[in-house]
Amino acid sequence: GAGVSQSPSNKVTEKGKDVELRCDPISGHTALYWYRQSLGQGLEFLIYFQGNSAPDKSGLPSDRFSAERTGGSVSTLTIQRTQQEDSAVYLCASSVFPGQANTEAFFGQGTRLTVV
Amino acid sequence: RKEVEQDPGPFNVPEGATVAFNCTYSNSASQSFFWYRQDCRKEPKLLMSVYSSGNEDGRFTAQLNRASQYISLLIRDSKLSDSATYLCVVVPIGGYNKLIFGAGTRLAVHP
Numbered sequence A: 001g002a003g004v005s006q007s008p009s010n011k012v013t014e015k016g017k018d019v020e021l022r023c024d025p026i027s028g029h030t031a032l033y034w035y036r037q038s039l040g041q042g043l044e045f046l047i048y049f050q051g052n053s054a055p056d057k058s059g060l061p062s063d064r065f066s067a068e069r070t071g072g073s074v075s076t077l078t079i080q081r082t083q084q085e086d087s088a089v090y091l092c093a094s095s096v097f098p099g100q101a102n103t104e105a106f107f108g109q110g111t112r113l114t115v116v
Numbered sequence B: 001r002k003e004v005e006q007d008p009g010p011f012n013v014p015e016g017a018t019v020a021f022n023c024t025y026s027n028s029a030s031q032s033f034f035w036y037r038q039d040c041r042k043e044p045k046l047l048m049s050v051y052s053s054g055n056e057d058g059r060f061t062a063q064l065n066r067a068s069q070y071i072s073l074l075i076r077d078s079k080l081s082d083s084a085t086y087l088c089v090v091v092p093i094g095g096y097n098k099l100i101f102g103a104g105t106r107l108a109v110h111p
Helices: none
Strands: A005-007 A011-012 A019-024 A030-036 A043-050 A053-057 A067-069 A075-080 A088-095 A111-115 B005-007 B011-014 B017-024 B028-037 B045-049 B055-057 B060-065 B070-075 B084-092 B105-110
Touching: A005 A088, A011 A019, A019 A088, A019 A111, A030 A053, A030 A075, A043 A067, A043 A075, A053 B017, A075 B070, B005 B084, B011 B017, B017 B084, B017 B105, B028 B060, B028 B070, B045 B060
Parallel strands: A011 A111, B011 B105
Antiparallel strands: A005 A019, A019 A075, A030 A043, A030 A088, A043 A053, A067 A075, A088 A111, B005 B017, B017 B070, B028 B045, B028 B084, B055 B060, B060 B070, B084 B105
8 A cells, every 4th residue: 555654563572682663654755753652652752854864853762762764765763772661662654744734644553562 | 741731531421422622732832733543553543633713524623722722622423433542733833743742532432
């Protein structure tokens, strides 16, 4: 389909290992967001991309978290030395830019990360 | 204080009931407002935008009060399929269209 695609859908990793989460946004969407949702909680903003640059990375919880986006398309969120508190669903969303206020953000189905 | 606050619920209502959700936001410079819906273990999806004059989409009515920094969602004639978590979303001015989510209000509609 033409929606936002995330992979893997589920990831179980051992504490201390690195993980990479991938997001394929909707074609033509220049804005891309990463959010994190812990069980029973709301969505926590992590980082925003406009094209390949990240003007707002204020939500990254620590320097173990990083993200990049290439070709104005695919984005990868990397978590180094994973901790149990990193366990959550990581959601990616994309939307059309320029910053039109009433544009919809389309979400992928998320990656459920479990750190054991 | 959280940027966007919602009553977590749950709201348990019978089919056909009218139910209202409230949301307050702290940044007076916020420019755009939305309600998203999230089904259990699914991704959020846009329910409706919220306009200054208030807007209606079928059984759903959204209201915005900028002076009080308050947003509401009214659902009339509730259906079983309305059971979900409703997320209030605010976009601050200069926020690169960053969506700030409330923690959500859970609605359970029963027969």
